[in-house]
Amino acid sequence: MKYQPTRESVTSHPVPQWYNDAKFGIFIHWGLFSVPGYAYSEKGKSIRDIHSETDEFKGQKYNPYAEWYLNSLRIEGSPTQDYHRKNYGANFSYFDFKNIFAKESCNMDPRKWAALFRKSGAKYVVMVTKHHDGYCLWPSRFKNPYIEKYQSERDLVGELTDAVRGEGLKMGLYYSGIFDWSFKKNPMNSAARWLDHYLPSDQYAEYAFHQTEELIERYHPSVLWNDMGFPPQCDLDRLLADYYNAVPEGVTNERWIQRHLPKGISLEEYADMLVKQGEITRLDDGIHGDFLDPEYVDVNGIPSKKWEQTRGIGMSFGYNRFENPENFLKGKDLIFMLADTVSKNGNLLINVGPMADGTIQEAQIQPLLETGEWLSVNGEAIYGTTWCTPQTGRTNTGREVRYTRKGECVYAIVMDDHPSGEICIHDIPVPVGRKLSILGCQTLIEGKAEASVLKFRIPDGVKGPAYVVKIE
Known part of the structure; x- marks a missing residue:
């Protein structure tokens, strides 16, 4: 079937059977943020805990996600800003981490990662190719217009893709479609500033569209995992038609929302309106995407469509050198989470956050190996199964x-x-x-x-x- 660049055509795409059967995947968050490897960590609180105590915007000051280091750094008085100034100096730019990462990442062995993921029992892998900081882990043809050499000269994406497929696993790619903090300088610590990042320049919209198309053409990812949304200037139906035609057995998540500022209303007024409606942090448009993707939440019952639970082994996706070992899931926790998710028609995408040199902490490796050992005996009850009532x-x-x-x-x-x-x-x-x-x-x-x-x-x-x- 050839998909057309229309809403009707791309929304007719079925969830491929391999994805329904796979059940267990590995997420990888690795990039410049892995160099400082820092995030505020208090008593093992998750991002949901922090937001419930304040709100999505005030809570950014204490964000436990290490991959959000740049945004936290830009917030005056944040623990991340204090840490950065003490360890690197006030004049050391986040973007200068690129030189350190380029050197450290030379030590990463994609074959070791891929072998670990196979031993964990996972059936697919999703690698972050560009997170919100904008740094690309592949030598893209489309260069960052503001920061010179703001991408890896080594094709880290391609090397891991080959290694993962060599182990018999499916390979997926994550791309931060709407947020790119190399294009915007304001921290996302208010509703208006949050919304402003959803209204990018035409220059960024073209950049994001071309890079996503490049990832599809170059690597043919089995999973196209977009984050936070996509520029409203882009033809999303065309993009997804191109993807489904290039990878007929591919699958996409739901985070494709495209926001437009209504005429006759200010950014601040529209942000307030979305807050009151409970829509300000919505990531999906209710139309596109093959599966739902809740993050650090417990799901009860059977959701309306196929879904994938995602979270870190700890409270961060990116590597956080100061995270208390007690925060990490143990093998039995991960096994229960997998069984619980699969019983409710979901997949589990569990994240690892390597250090800048590619080292994965033992506290992250051990639960993966324990899960793999359990699956080697009990995988019959997980892979290729469906849900039943009761769950x-x-x-x-x-x-x-x-x-x-x-x-x-x-x-x-x-x-x-x-x-x-x-x-x-x-x-x-x-x-x-x-x-x-x-x-x-x-x-x-x-x-x-x-x-x-x-x-x-x-x-x-x-x-x-x-x-x-x-x-x-």
Whole structure:
């Protein structure tokens, strides 16, 4: 099928089966912000916690995202500004980090990253090619008009793309479509300033459109992951038609909103109006995109369309050298998050934030390896499954249960660090007696599933942090 540059055509694009089946992906935030590797970190608070205590704009002063370093640096009196001046001096520009990053990034070995991602059990990878600071991780034909050599001479995107595909995984690319702080100097710490970044110059609109087209043509990404929105001057239907025609099995997220300033109203008035309507931080246009992409939020029930949960292993996407190790997800946390997300028809895109030299912290590596080890035994209950009703439950011992389905088989994923004894689960999604087994366990289960009640005894040798009962 050839897609036309029309709303009707591009919105007819189906979610490809590989994406429905993959379930687990790796996000990578790496760039100039990895050099200072700093963000305000207080008691493990997430971005949602901070926003709930203030608002989306005042909270920018204490943003826990290290990849937002430049915006935080521009806010007077912010912890990031204090840190920067003490460690680099008031006259050291953020953009000067490009020289340090160019040197440090020479040490990055894309094959090591790709091997780790395969071992984690992930089926696809999404790499940030340009974040909000505007620095590009590939030698783009379209140069930044304000900062000389503001891109990597080494094709970091291309090298990782080849390495990831060499491991048998799908490769996706992230691009910050609407925010580029090398084009705008004001910090985003008020509603009006936030909105101003949604109204870019024609020069930037052309730049962003051409760079996105270049990424599509050059790398054919299986996932085109746009962030925050896209310039209103651009023909979005044309862009997505070009993408779907170049990569028929490609998939895009929903963050494509294009904002226009209505005639006869000031920027400040329009910003206030959007705040009152609860629309100021909306990222989607309700039309484009193949999947929803909530960030650092818990999702209840089944969303209206395919979705992907994304977050860091810690409270930042970019590397934060000062983040408390207690903030990082442990292996069992990541496994539960994956099971919970998949049971609700979602994918999990978990982020790693490497250091400038490409080193990934052990605190980020370990939960990935533990998840991969668990998936090597229990992946049957994750990959290629669908959701069923109910999605959740509890055992008689209070352990959380998540359900998935594949054909006639139902999988009960039970979170339990030390499995043992007699287990009973009510309201399981099967009405009649079935054969029971525990994935990875050679011993037959003594038990039965009937009248929506599952009863069984856990045999010796079953290990935590989660085991899977297959009901067939």
